[in-house]
Amino acid sequence: xxxxxxxxxxxxxxxxxxxxxxxxxxxxxxxxxxxxxxxxxxxxxxxxxxxxxxxxxxxxxxxxxxxxxxxxxxxxxxxxxxxxxxxxxx
Numbered sequence: 001x002x003x004x005x006x007x008x009x010x011x012x013x014x015x016x017x018x019x020x021x022x023x024x025x026x027x028x029x030x031x032x033x034x035x036x037x038x039x040x041x042x043x044x045x046x047x048x049x050x051x052x053x054x055x056x057x058x059x060x061x062x063x064x065x066x067x068x069x070x071x072x073x074x075x076x077x078x079x080x081x082x083x084x085x086x087x088x089x090x
Contacts, residue, residue, distance in 0.1 A: 051064055
């Protein structure tokens with residue numbers, strides 16, 4: 001979260017100043033900036049887009065999980081519920 005804020009304002013303020021103000025070590029910021037996206041985050045983004053597409057058909061979390069499992073995307077109902085809560089899907 002803080003790394004994203006720093007990246008948004010890179011041209012306006014110095015990185016060292018922003019790291020100091022936000023309480024982030026510069027090395028931690030560099031690790032965050034250049035680290036590749038984890039497999040878990042990539043999978044979560046993929047499933048999130050699938051949940052949004054499937055939700056448009058007025059399905060609830062159990063039905064969405066069932067649909068995604070049928071399509072070959074292994075996921076639990078709890079995982080779908082968590083994604084729906086994070087995205088504000090009711």
